[in-house]
Amino acid sequence: MAVQRGPENPVVQRMAVKFQKLAKRTGKPVWARIAQLLVRPSRGKRGVNLSKISRFASDGDTVVVPAKVLSLGTLSKKATIAPLGASRGAKEKIEKAGGKIIALSALDEKADTSKIKIII
Numbered sequence: 001m002a003v004q005r006g007p008e009n010p011v012v013q014r015m016a017v018k019f020q021k022l023a024k025r026t027g028k029p030v031w032a033r034i035a036q037l038l039v040r041p042s043r044g045k046r047g048v049n050l051s052k053i054s055r056f057a058s059d060g061d062t063v064v065v066p067a068k069v070l071s072l073g074t075l076s077k078k079a080t081i082a083p084l085g086a087s088r089g090a091k092e093k094i095e096k097a098g099g100k101i102i103a104l105s106a107l108d109e110k111a112d113t114s115k116i117k118i119i120i
Contacts, residue, residue, distance in 0.1 A: 006039045012084070015105050022109055030113050034104075037066040037120060038084075045084070048119055050075045050093055056119055062111060064104065064118045075099060082107055 007013055016038040023032035037045075048065050051073025057063050062080045069081060071089030078098040086094075086101060094101050107116075 007042070011105075012038055018105070026109050028113050030116050030118070033118060034064055034066060034107075037118065040066075046120075048083075049073050050090055053077075053079070053081065053119055057117055060115060062107070062116045064107070064116055066104070066118070066120065069094075069101075 006016070016035045019031045019035035019038065023029065023035065045067040047068045047070040049070050049072040053063055053065070053069070054073060054075050054077055057077045057079045059078050061077070062082060065081065065083040067083070068085040069083040069087065069090045071087050071093055075093055075097040081094055081099060081101050082104045083101070084104055091101055
């Protein structure tokens with residue numbers, strides 16, 4: 001029987017713990033959901049294309065992607081995207097569309113949770 005473990009990457013481990021603590025401190029379930037998605041097995045973390053982000057995001061949203069953002073498609077929204085990773089082409093397309101890309105670890109309790117969308 002295989003033993004279930006969390007992520008082996010120490011950076012992802014620290015981020016998951018940070019978001020779990022943030023969920024307990026603020027009482028907002030969005031932080032707990034992000035932590036839960038971060039500890040999933042790596043084969044469950046599929047890449048997310050820009051076309052999917054464009055479909056579900058609105059202008060001014062903060063889009064959390066607990067996986068890698070890929071450059072397939074176009075982004076037509078000015079959104080802040082916080083992924084676990086991003087391809088070079090995706091970064092260029094996000095900036096070209098007027099959005100910005102930030103590190104997932106940069107999110108904190110000051111973020112407006114009503115504008116956070118998690119896309120997996």
